[in-house]
Amino acid sequence: MKIAVAGGTGAVGSLVVEEARARGHEAVALARSAGVDLTTGRGLDTALEGVAVVVDTSSVQTQSAKASTEFFTTATRMLHHAELQAGVGHHLALSIVGADRAPHDYYAGKRAQELLVAEGPVPWTLLRATQFHEFAPQMLARLGFGPLALAPTMRTQPIAAREVAEHLVTLAEQGPSGEVAPLAGPREENLARMMRAHDRAAGRRRAVLEIALPGPFGRALRDGTILTGPDAVLGRQSFDEWLAERAPGR
Template sequence: MRIAVAGGTGVVGRHAVEAARAAGHEVVVLSRSSGADVLTGAGLAERMQGADAVIDVTNTTTLSAAKSVKFFETATRTLLAAESRAGVAHHVALSIVGIDGIDASYYAGKLAQERAVAAGSVPFTIARAGQFHEFAGQLLSRMSGPVAVLPKLLMRPVAAREVGEHLVRVAEGAPAGRASDLVGPRNEVLADVARRQLAIDGVRRRVLGVRLPGAYGRGLASGSLRGGADALQGRITFDEWLRGDDHLPS
């Protein structure tokens, strides 16, 4: 197969690219650095020629619902238009488990993305996953000072490597509308995993977990982002990931 990965240089994208190549597929990376822009459409159709499937793991960093919706709707519609012109037969979009009742902040964009994919003309599969093991470190890296304030979040984190592998398996199959959700092997609390990461990295820093207001905060604290009992479970625990090669110290 020829598989194009939109966002193929990112946290999940690089693992999807690695997994696809390991499985013997021809891989095309869609990123600005490779001359393809998912927002403007520049270079997309040319690089997609001959692709059997496109895996979309593009992302934006924002807590603004308006900005998130604009990014994901624009990127999705631009990708789907290019896929239609190139004759791509399967669009695979990465989303997040348990967000149906949290149409706010960043998650509003992911729900908008799902709706745009479903409304498009390209056969699709939406694959939802839990927060990544990498998530706590991403948040910590955006804060300075001796105290890190993190939202109260009940989650079931999964390694980005396993998410990338899962997306390739989904792309290898027929379009299914929705794939089985993928979550990690253990329930966790965001502040707790952040403390363990700082400890193993040898960083002295206090972590506070606070309940955020509104629908977004309620959703984070509700446990819905842990996924359902029927979700597929990854193998790598957060603590195993901390000791592995994919974890880069703070």
């Protein structure tokens, strides 16, 4: 089966490409580095020739609800148009747990994407996943200032990006399934603790200061709104196991 991965050079998309190829599928990355632009549609028609399923793992670096919504609605519409032209029979989108309950900031764009996928012209599957273990080092890079790093107060149940990629390929193989059970890590974590643990494992001793973000999105991060319910599929690898796997000498 030929699988096209939107955002195929990103943290999850690159792993989807790798996993699909390991299972014997032909996988192509839809990314600017491969001559494809999701916001203009450039290169999409050629890239989707012979494709059976598009897996959308694309993302945008913003916390603005307006910018996020503009990106995800534009990208989804461009993909749908090209999929119809190419005869693609399955659109599989990766979203975030809580996007439907806390459609604020970045999550506003993900919710807009979800609605377009469900109402769109191409048979679809929607998977919501929690944050990845890789979220901790990403936040350290964004919110680290010399000897100090800031950590939004956040309850999360992170999962290894590789397990998300494996699940996405399985869903691609199964065909259109609508909204499927969400995917989460094996246990709840606190983001500040994750950031401190990652910093220590990297040999740094920065002070990680936990701050409560204002507004409805900050409240959703704190009160468990973005956590999964009892219907979630749970991953295998905990954050501490993931971190130990990356320790020097391993």
